[in-house]
Amino acid sequence: MNKFHEIFLDLEKKILTNDYPPQSLLPSENQLMKIYGVSRETIRKALNLLTNAGYIQKKQGKGSFVLDVKRFDFPLSGLTSFKELQANQHISNQTIVTTLEKEFVTPQLSQVSDWQVGEEVWHLIRQRRIDGEVVILDKDYLLADVIPELPLEKAEDSIYAYFEDELGLEIAYAKKEIEVKLITNEIQELMDLRPEDTHVIVVTSLVFLEDTTCFEYTESYHRLDKFRFVEFARRRKI
Amino acid sequence: MNKFHEIFLDLEKKILTNDYPPQSLLPSENQLMKIYGVSRETIRKALNLLTNAGYIQKKQGKGSFVLDVKRFDFPLSGLTSFKELQANQHISNQTIVTTLEKEFVTPQLSQVSDWQVGEEVWHLIRQRRIDGEVVILDKDYLLADVIPELPLEKAEDSIYAYFEDELGLEIAYAKKEIEVKLITNEIQELMDLRPEDTHVIVVTSLVFLEDTTCFEYTESYHRLDKFRFVEFARRRKI
DNA sequence: GCCCATTTGTACGTATGTATA
DNA sequence: CTATACATACGTACAAATGGG
Numbered sequence: 001m002n003k004f005h006e007i008f009l010d011l012e013k014k015i016l017t018n019d020y021p022p023q024s025l026l027p028s029e030n031q032l033m034k035i036y037g038v039s040r041e042t043i044r045k046a047l048n049l050l051t052n053a054g055y056i057q058k059k060q061g062k063g064s065f066v067l068d069v070k071r072f073d074f075p076l077s078g079l080t081s082f083k084e085l086q087a088n089q090h091i092s093n094q095t096i097v098t099t100l101e102k103e104f105v106t107p108q109l110s111q112v113s114d115w116q117v118g119e120e121v122w123h124l125i126r127q128r129r130i131d132g133e134v135v136i137l138d139k140d141y142l143l144a145d146v147i148p149e150l151p152l153e154k155a156e157d158s159i160y161a162y163f164e165d166e167l168g169l170e171i172a173y174a175k176k177e178i179e180v181k182l183i184t185n186e187i188q189e190l191m192d193l194r195p196e197d198t199h200v201i202v203v204t205s206l207v208f209l210e211d212t213t214c215f216e217y218t219e220s221y222h223r224l225d226k227f228r229f230v231e232f233a234r235r236r237k238i
Numbered sequence: 239m240n241k242f243h244e245i246f247l248d249l250e251k252k253i254l255t256n257d258y259p260p261q262s263l264l265p266s267e268n269q270l271m272k273i274y275g276v277s278r279e280t281i282r283k284a285l286n287l288l289t290n291a292g293y294i295q296k297k298q299g300k301g302s303f304v305l306d307v308k309r310f311d312f313p314l315s316g317l318t319s320f321k322e323l324q325a326n327q328h329i330s331n332q333t334i335v336t337t338l339e340k341e342f343v344t345p346q347l348s349q350v351s352d353w354q355v356g357e358e359v360w361h362l363i364r365q366r367r368i369d370g371e372v373v374i375l376d377k378d379y380l381l382a383d384v385i386p387e388l389p390l391e392k393a394e395d396s397i398y399a400y401f402e403d404e405l406g407l408e409i410a411y412a413k414k415e416i417e418v419k420l421i422t423n424e425i426q427e428l429m430d431l432r433p434e435d436t437h438v439i440v441v442t443s444l445v446f447l448e449d450t451t452c453f454e455y456t457e458s459y460h461r462l463d464k465f466r467f468v469e470f471a472r473r474r475k476i
Numbered sequence: 477g478c479c480c481a482t483t484t485g486t487a488c489g490t491a492t493g494t495a496t497a
Numbered sequence: 498c499t500a501t502a503c504a505t506a507c508g509t510a511c512a513a514a515t516g517g518g
Contacts, residue, residue: 002486023450028502039488044503053474057410057450060503061496065450171473172295178416178467180439196436199462201418212261212295212303224437229416231469235409236291240505266483277507282484298484299515 004045007036011046015055015066022068026056054232096134097155098190099125102144109141113206113217120144124155125190133192135226139219146215170210177204178229187221194223201227242283245274249284253293253304260306264294292470334372335393336428337363340382347379351444351455358382362393363428371430373464377457384453408448415442416467425459432461439465 014020027035032043047064050056056064105119115121121141128136140159142150146169154162163169181202183193191200200221207216252258265273270281285302288294294302343357353359359379366374378397380388384407392400401407419440421431429438438459445454 004486030502041489042487045486047503054411054413057446057448058503059448059496060494061501063496063502067450173292173470173472175292176469176471178465178469180418180462180465198434199437208295210295210297212305224418227416227418229467231414231416232411233414234411242505268483279508280506283505285484296484297515298513299482301483301515 003036003038004042004049007032007038007043007046008049010036011050012053012055015050015069020066022066024066025062026064026066028063052234093131094129095156096127096129097124097152098127099123100150100152100155103141105141109217112204113141114214115143115217122147122150124150124159126155127190130226134190135192135223137187137191137221139221141217143213143215146209146213169215172208172210172212174205174207178202179204180224191221191223194225197223199224241274241276242280242287245270245276245281245284246287248274249288250291250293253288253307258304260304262304263300264302264304266301290472331369332367333394334365334367335362335390336365337361338388338390338393341379343379347455350442351379352452353381353455360385360388362388362397364393365428368464372428373430373461375425375429375459377459379455381451381453384447384451407453410446410448410450412443412445416440417442418462429459429461432463435461437462 011020011026020026026032026047029040029043029047032046033040036043047056047058050064051058054067055069056066058064101123102120103123105113105115105117105121107117109115109121110117121144124138124140124142126138126140127134128138130136142159147163147167150159154166160171164171179202180199183198183200187193187200193200201224203218203220203222205216205218205220206214207218208214249258249264258264264270264285267278267281267285270284271278274281285294285296288302289296292305293307294304296302339361340358341361343351343353343355343359345355347353347359348355359382362376362378362380364376364378365372366376368374380397385401385405388397392404398409402409417440418437421436421438425431425438431438439462441456441458441460443454443456443458444452445456446452
């Protein structure tokens with residue numbers, strides 16, 4: 001691994017274990033150079049990662065303040081998937097695959113995904129049970145050209161771990177959209193909704209590889225009372 | 239302004255005006271060095287800004303691909319405020335201030351904001367009319383220690399422009415949370431809700447300055463049918 | 477399969493500017 | 498005013514991926 005990434009992970013660990021507690025200052029860039037035996041640029045790259053992740057706030061002439069990261073415990077932002085989410089939380093949960101089949105791209109799907117009509121895609125529907133209730137429903141379409149095989153046991157686990165670790169895909173970025181929509185019959189049947197539920201949250205995602213090909217289109221349906229989205233955002237200077 | 243930031247703005251403009259159309263490659267870093275007469279590090283900093291903003295995708299050995307930015311037309315992410323949002327859109331809209339007064343921090347507010355009970359804050363409530371209907375309601379609390387004066391005409395315009403351009407505040411980052419909540423009587427009275435509306439989206443934000451002081455706590459209420467949140471997210475490597 | 481030019485990624489060194497205390 | 502700390506900028510070198518011959 002890179003030096004700057006290793007230093008990032010080390011500093012992250014020390015912040016999380018309170019070796020560098022909130023409100024304190026990290027060692028200066030000069031001191032960190034000596035501590036890790038690297039150049040200043042390498043230190044600054046590591047500090048940039050910490051800054052973007054919301055761990056520190058730098059101030060010219062003063063130093064790098066450690067931010068309070070405990071109040072920010074649910075990082076859905078930054079392309080984290082459901083399975084990775086669970087690892088951080090302590091929720092009893094279960095994934096049930098209700099559909100896993102190859103289909104052809106329809107005109108409707110082509111419009112939202114930019115895939116050619118007739119291309120082969122995997123169609124995957126998964127119920128996400130949390131504490132016994134289906135409160136999330138994930139509908140995925142995956143380009144078969146990129147994902148030739150999609151075994152059931154992988155679909156029940158994390159498809160992202162399968163794509164990255166076993167298929168060697170490099171997932172680069174995603175475009176996400178959050179909206180509220182009326183419940184359809186299909187959703188009604190597949191989710192454990194309450195009588196008073198008339199709407200669901202829909203998180204639509206297009207996910208792209210490093211070569212800018214879109215390989216995944218997802219609609220993730222969330223019951224209103226179970227949805228929460230937390231984001232750390234830096235002010236982009238205009 | 240910085241060189242790398244100016245180069246970023248110039249490249250951004252050229253991407254938006256299709257001088258560098260989607261799917262094409264930017265000039266190589268070496269070529270850009272010659273074009274702008276700067277060092278490679280400066281070019282790379284500008285390209286990093288483009289990468290983070292979702293304009294390009296770099297690939298080692300190949301170059302920097304221009305991404306299709308048109309399909310991504312509503313950048314609410316990254317701490318953009320309502321007023322800045324409007325500028326990009328072509329929506330008839332209006333802001334009505336219904337409350338603007340100094341108060342003291344209550345224990346409830348203290349819990350969510352980390353402000354001391356009894357500190358002075360501005361309490362600001364604004365109705366956001368879009369096409370004549372109040373579909374967004376913003377409840378702001380602003381630390382009076384940081385914002386000594388808050389004139390009505392500034393509150394009706396963009397408070398962020400007032401803070402940054404006139405007060406010289408440096409807004410650094412924010413923690414945001416999106417949830418769905420039941421409608422309260424207060425919300426019912428201040429928003430133009432439909433008979434079938436039982437819930438609203440609540441976007442809660444804590445906004446921080448460069449010195450890590452929290453100066454703003456906001457609850458933004460959105461009518462379900464008018465809410466949309468779009469995000470560009472890069473995969474953070476684990 | 478291999479070499480080679482091109483392109484981006486990482487890393488180091490140095491110098492100067494600017495903000496803070 | 499000075500020492501310290503971060504910000505910007507330039508230069509250099511080598512590694513790694515890509516694509517053409």
